[in-house]
Amino acid sequence: xxxxxxxxxxxxxxxxxxxxxxxxxxxxxxxxxxxxxxxxxxxxxxxxxxxxxxxxxxxxxxxxxxxxxxxxxxxxxxxxxxxxxxxxxxxxxxxxxxxxxxxxxxxxxxxxxxxxxxxxxx
Amino acid sequence: xxxxxxxxxxxxxxxxxxxxxxxxxxxxxxxxxxxxxxxxxxxxxxxxxxxxxxxxxxxxxxxxxxxxxxxxxxxxxxxxxxxxxxxxxxxxxxxxxxxxxxxxxxxxxxxxxxxxxxxxxxxxxxxxxxxxxxxxxxxxxxxxxxxxxxxxxxxxxxxxxxxxxxxxxxxxxxxxxxxxxxxxxxxxxxxxxxxxxxxxxxxxxxxxxxxxxxxxxxxxxxxxxxxxxxxxxxxxxxxxxxxxxxxxxxxxxxxxxxxxxxxxxxxxxxxxxxxxxxxxxxxxxxxxxxxxxxxxxxxxxxxxxxxxxxxxxxxxxxxxxxxxxxxxxxxxxxxxxxxxxxxxxxxxxxxxxxxxxxxxxxxxxxxxxxxxxxxx
Numbered sequence: 001x002x003x004x005x006x007x008x009x010x011x012x013x014x015x016x017x018x019x020x021x022x023x024x025x026x027x028x029x030x031x032x033x034x035x036x037x038x039x040x041x042x043x044x045x046x047x048x049x050x051x052x053x054x055x056x057x058x059x060x061x062x063x064x065x066x067x068x069x070x071x072x073x074x075x076x077x078x079x080x081x082x083x084x085x086x087x088x089x090x091x092x093x094x095x096x097x098x099x100x101x102x103x104x105x106x107x108x109x110x111x112x113x114x115x116x117x118x119x120x121x122x
Numbered sequence: 123x124x125x126x127x128x129x130x131x132x133x134x135x136x137x138x139x140x141x142x143x144x145x146x147x148x149x150x151x152x153x154x155x156x157x158x159x160x161x162x163x164x165x166x167x168x169x170x171x172x173x174x175x176x177x178x179x180x181x182x183x184x185x186x187x188x189x190x191x192x193x194x195x196x197x198x199x200x201x202x203x204x205x206x207x208x209x210x211x212x213x214x215x216x217x218x219x220x221x222x223x224x225x226x227x228x229x230x231x232x233x234x235x236x237x238x239x240x241x242x243x244x245x246x247x248x249x250x251x252x253x254x255x256x257x258x259x260x261x262x263x264x265x266x267x268x269x270x271x272x273x274x275x276x277x278x279x280x281x282x283x284x285x286x287x288x289x290x291x292x293x294x295x296x297x298x299x300x301x302x303x304x305x306x307x308x309x310x311x312x313x314x315x316x317x318x319x320x321x322x323x324x325x326x327x328x329x330x331x332x333x334x335x336x337x338x339x340x341x342x343x344x345x346x347x348x349x350x351x352x353x354x355x356x357x358x359x360x361x362x363x364x365x366x367x368x369x370x371x372x373x374x375x376x377x378x379x380x381x382x383x384x385x386x387x388x389x390x391x392x393x394x395x396x397x398x399x400x401x402x403x404x405x406x407x408x409x410x411x412x413x414x415x416x417x418x419x420x421x422x423x424x425x426x427x428x429x430x431x432x433x434x435x436x437x438x439x440x441x442x443x444x445x446x447x448x449x450x451x452x453x454x455x456x457x458x459x460x461x462x463x464x465x466x467x468x469x470x471x472x473x474x475x476x477x478x479x480x481x482x483x484x485x486x487x488x489x490x491x492x493x494x495x496x497x498x
Contacts, residue, residue, distance in 0.1 A: 031145040031146055031147045031148070032145060033143065033145050034143075034146045034408065034410070034411055034414050035143045035408045035409060035410060036143055036408065037142045037143045038141040039141040053328060054331055054332060054335070054406070055324060055325055055326050055327070055328055055331045056296070056298060056322065056323070056324050057298065057320060057322040057323060057324075058298075059335070059406050060406065060408065064145060070142075070144065071145055072142050072143065072144060073143045073144065073145060
């Protein structure tokens with residue numbers, strides 16, 4: 001009968017709903033910088049940086065400094081942040097030169113690890 | 123090299139932890155997102171699906187929408203049903219990093235917004251309708267005609283779409299740190315196989331973005347909460363004042379229903395909207411990660427309470443009415459009869475019982491106050 005059919009449909013819908021929402025639940029929200037570091041890390045430890053703008057889901061302008069195993073938030077309006085950014089740019093230029101020369105001399109994959117090792121020694 | 127690393131680790135983990143700020147990962151909020159909210163949302167979804175589809179089925183099969191109130195109740199049920207249906211799709215997409223594509227991002231966020239606005243505005247319209255029926259009873263005949271109410275419902279849906287245009291426009295599916303990353307080492311090794319998308323606000327003009335960012339929740343607060351709240355407060359207070367003057371047993375029940383409608387609305391929506399207001403006001407302020415995490419958890423919990431309202435609407439508005447309940451009982455009776463008929467193929471008894479029931483119904487309808495849709 002119609003009533004049994006609709007009951008079965010309803011039950012199936014509810015079960016699939018529960019299944020859907022419990023099984024596939026690992027929602028990740030984008031992480032944002034919400035406040036700024038007060039201490040400046042030394043430039044020699046920096047691996048790079050990225051810029052957080054307020055044009056997306058984050059609401060605070062920030063410079064995210066990449067350190068080995070860490071990310072630090074810095075105030076883009078601070079002088080030391082701008083200096084660190086410049087420092088990274090400088091290092092990048094030097095790195096590129098070294099990297100390309102290393103590449104030319106040794107073509108195997110080991111050179112890349114060597115290149116990465118060099119990065120820390122600068 | 124090792125020495126330097128040690129220095130860093132010590133420095134970062136030791137005495138100066140509070141001087142270094144890392145990007146906030148909202149650990150408490152994400153664990154709640156994973157463990158609690160899926161259950162809460164599926165319960166809300168299930169209740170909303172059952173309640174609102176029962177209202178729609180009742181209107182579709184047994185009760186042609188005759189009055190203005192009927193039409194509003196039907197439209198509220200449709201808006202709530204669509205809202206509840208978009209909820210699991212949004213959750214599914216948030217989990218699978220918007221695997222259904224950019225259009226689903228825009229459509230789901232947009233339809234969520236349209237249904238939110240139309241639902242809330244229709245609740246305001248129901249209060250106006252009841253105000254006209256009770257307080258302005260003499261003048262209400264023309265204003266409460268069916269053709270007039272069809273026009274109002276259409277206007278509300280159009281208005282809800284118009285108000286949702288910013289959401290349609292500004293919400294995009296994108297990768298949060300797509301082009302801002304500026305790694306020093308081997309740039310060519312950026313493996314793009316791990317795409318992580320979000321469906322969130324995005325506008326590339328850095329000067330205008332903050333205004334649009336504030337605009338969307340502001341419209342939601344104004345049109346989606348405070349406007350219907352003010353209309354409801356005005357209408358229902360004048361209704362209660364009018365009802366208190368009339369000494370009638372049934373009217374006191376009506377007052378109770380009115381109070382229940384307002385109190386439930388306020389309990390469900392006020393806390394969430396206050397947290398939304400707080401978030402909007404302090405949107406661009408510097409805040410500690412722990413505080414922001416707690417605020418986000420609070421806001422999400424209050425949002426679930428607000429969502430719960432669309433499951434309560436069928437009870438508060440439709441099933442409270444005597445007429446509606448009778449129609450609803452008829453559904454179950456007919457379903458029962460249908461299954462009985464299947465087993466015992468006796469048509470005659472069904473026809474007589476049907477006639478008997480409809481005559482009872484007519485007498486019930488005739489005795490009630492036809493203007494009051496919410497008499498208990």
